[in-house]
Amino acid sequence: MTTETHTRNLVSGLSLSAILNIVLNYQLAGGAPEYIVDYRANQTAEENIYYSRLRSNITQTLSKEGEDSVTREVNAESYIIMPKKFDANQAINVHFSEENDSTAEVMATFTYDGETYEFYLGSGINESETLNLYLYPYCPLFEGLDLDYENAYTDPVGGDDFDYEGSFVMQALQTEGGR
């Protein structure tokens, strides 16, 4: 049995981005009883970020003596962009085996305004699979969720004879006729 695990955990300030391109080549001698590769990429944002992206491009070629080689490809991506800070855990899991149960999945646990949401995309792997989990304001996956897409920082100062106000507002908007 061959088992490989790739795990990457990143935590940073305002934005996270991890893009991994992986090529796996296996040449199995005749009589190998079993073949399994599990690939897992994980990104945890615990510091209130505005953007997080995790992407893996995996190409696997399996060659056996006396048989045509088999190439399987998985392109999986998860990204989140929001106008207010969020916490998130994103994961890409890919399971390759000789049997017909090879699978790929993208998962995200997303905490926004004190509420936690979970998202999942999964598929079996034939020759190639593409899984994209995109989370941003007004995206179809957020329909029906009560999310506030405006974030404002204000900084007022006043006295008897003056008033000052500073503000910074980030706001997600939609053009007329948008979804």
Add this chain to the structure above:
Amino acid sequence: MILRGSGLAIKALLFLFISYVYVFSGSSTVSISCNYYNDDGELSEDVSVENAGFAGNVVILPYEVQGFSIFSEGKGQTADVHSNSELSHKISATSGETTNELQVDLKSENARYSWENKGTVSPDQADLSCTSQGTISPGDSGGESELSEASSRLQATSLGKTITAESALRASPATTAVASVEWGLGAKLGTHESMLNQYTSIRSHPGYLTFPTSQQVGFITTGMTLEGQYAENGTPLFTKRYVPVPKDEEHPEGFGFPLTLGVMKVEDDSVYMENKLKMSMKWQEGDVETTGDGE
């Protein structure tokens, strides 16, 4: 009747003599200083431009007509947006015990700005007003820099207080493909109340979303500050203000200064993000503080 008619004729003649227009621009620095006064008050201007144009006109009357006896207005703008451009303008107006003063410095490269100002003097007013707007333009390989850069500094002294507002912006050449960027400032200085404001607006094109990131990977970096002090003794009105609000002892939940944005394409072509930075200040005449804190 004859005497009165002669008086009007003389006054009309005076009007014709002291109303004039001036226009200048240049790639090298060009400057002009003017001083206008009559029995009601005084208005002074110092203008300096580099790779920018400026035009103005001044009317001086021997008496108040339609609310003024001295009136000045001017307009300036960048000439070649891909070269370094600077406009510096100082204008002051005095009537009786009231003196208002504006000083603006605008700079840009691969960006454009415009500038307008007005000054009005009458027996009971010494009003000044100004507005400025700007946008960025992509750099080309022929210039010294491909970055778009712009900065402004506006200082207003009025009603016993001096307010200084500054802003700066730096954008990569690719910014205009994914976002529109505008900024501006304005001020109105009067005899009872004065105000000042500045803003920067960064709006992504539909189908792109912005997100705060580090300066190393961002498209656009911007921020603005404002300081206020009593003109008589320099005592601060409050601690220096920033937008976005920095993280410090006063603002433990602050955003962080300056703002740097990244931009990313998303699936939905109808969504976009707007980032608005604003500062506004309004003030009146007040007692001079000695403690130095109005918060």
